[in-house]
Amino acid sequence: MSEKYREEYEVGFSPRLVMEEASRCLLCLDAPCSSSCPAGTDPAKFIRSLRFKNVKGAAETVRINNILGAICARVCPTERYCQAGCSRSGIDKPIEIGLIQRYITDFEDALKMDIVEVKEPNGKKVAVIGSGPAGLTAAAKLAEDGYQVTIYEKEAKAGGYLRYGIPEYRLPNQIVDKEIKRIVEMGVDIVLNTKVGEDIKIEELRKEYDAVIIAVGYSEGKMLPMFENNRKVIKAVDWLKKCKDKKGNVKVPENVLVVGGGDVAMDVVTSLKLLGCPHVTDVVYEQFSEFKASKKELENAQEQGVTIIDGYVPVAVARGGIVKFKHRVIPAELKVKADLIILAVGQSPNVENLGVELEKGEINAKGVRVPDTNVFFAGDIGHGEKTVVWGVRSGKEVAFEVKRFLGGKK
Ligand SMILES: Cc1cc2nc3c(=O)[nH]c(=O)nc-3n(C[C@H](O)[C@H](O)[C@H](O)COP(=O)(O)OP(=O)(O)OC[C@H]3O[C@@H](n4cnc5c(N)ncnc54)[C@H](O)[C@@H]3O)c2cc1C
Ligand code: SF4
Structure with a gap:
């Protein structure tokens, strides 16, 4: 019986079906789909590329914007985000944006495309606590700009709820592995089986690194x-x-x-x-x-x-x-x-397991910096229980704030 649990229950598009679905798109000028993605992905742009049979260009649009593009393609509640605003709904039904993105990222994987470029090291070091979507995205965005990033993860494998929460029939762990491999190949180091607060103190990280990002999620x-x-x-x-x-x-x-x-x-x-x-x-x-x-x-x-x-x-x-x-x-x-x-x-969140006393107000509602420190927050721990794509958004935001704090890119 466990076979059924292991098989992806949603069937992906074939090349013919994906083109048919893309041809239903109205190529709206104001593209409501693109303004309603929390991570800022531009479906109108990648669907347009696909219509011109430029799958490579479509893959670049997805991946440059979202380092977890193949995961979001599978688990994103698109009916609440991009598909909710789709103009095609007024005619028959919204465009299947998630399934189109899945086709594009599967194509990228099959061709072993290497899209994201990494800049020369800039000499700055950042520690990230937690390897869920927020921590992984923050790490990738910083690595892209030459920061040396180390993720500390208490579990034996990286991924947070991507690996240990969302069931295999919706998100196979081999997809999680592939996305994480990409991030590791960008130079991000992941230290597993290491619980911050027990195996290493957050104060040690604060001294060793220029900035520390807490992305421990709502793990209890x-x-x-x-x-x-x-x-x-x-x-x-x-x-x-x-x-x-x-x-x-x-x-x-x-x-x-x-x-x-x-x-x-x-x-x-x-x-x-x-x-x-x-x-x-x-x-x-x-x-x-x-x-x-x-x-x-x-x-x-x-x-x-x-x-x-x-x-x-x-x-x-x-x-x-x-x-x-x-x-x-x-x-x-x-x-x-x-x-x-x-x-x-x-x-519920568990910041006590980090060994730090934090006032509620110190967990900034925007998930950025604890005042007067080099400590930042990202993901569910900063925003409350959200979604994977919100983790991606928050990871991008925190990386931007860390760069500003460390005097890097404006
Ligand atoms: C069962 C389930 C199904 C879901 N399904 C969906 C879905 O289909 N679509 C969707 O968009 N969202 C879904 N979500 C929500 C989504 O998974 C979360 O919003 C998202 O994972 C939050 O990301 P995060 O990076 O903030 O935290 P997490 O993914 O929770 O990752 C936090 C990481 O920090 C690690 N950590 C915690 N404490 C420490 C410590 N002291 N030291 C080192 N490491 C530590 C944890 O082990 C974990 O790996 C689901 C959630 C659950 C629980
Ligand atoms: S809103 Fe729908 S129809 Fe319009 S560009 Fe986006 S996917 Fe196409």
């Missing part, structure tokens, strides 16, 4: 007090990590209860089904109309046969894995018995 899954110390309970991000790490070679029990209705919950329930779990019940606090999960992922979960119950809140957990719920509005109760309970009720 949240726990609800009533489930604490219950051996049948696991946090969603911990379960997803185990699954991806073992390439889906994990045992799934007969009955699994998932609590939560966001995208992370949808990843859990769909993974469970693809791994062969017969009964997956997802109980969600929100009503269907208020669900936080993307429509695409919700429909995918439903197609897999997940039972989704909306509007209930857990109130007690009894012996034998029986969880009692109450309806939010009407006087109704629900009891679900499960062999395993997976909590997908959000993630």
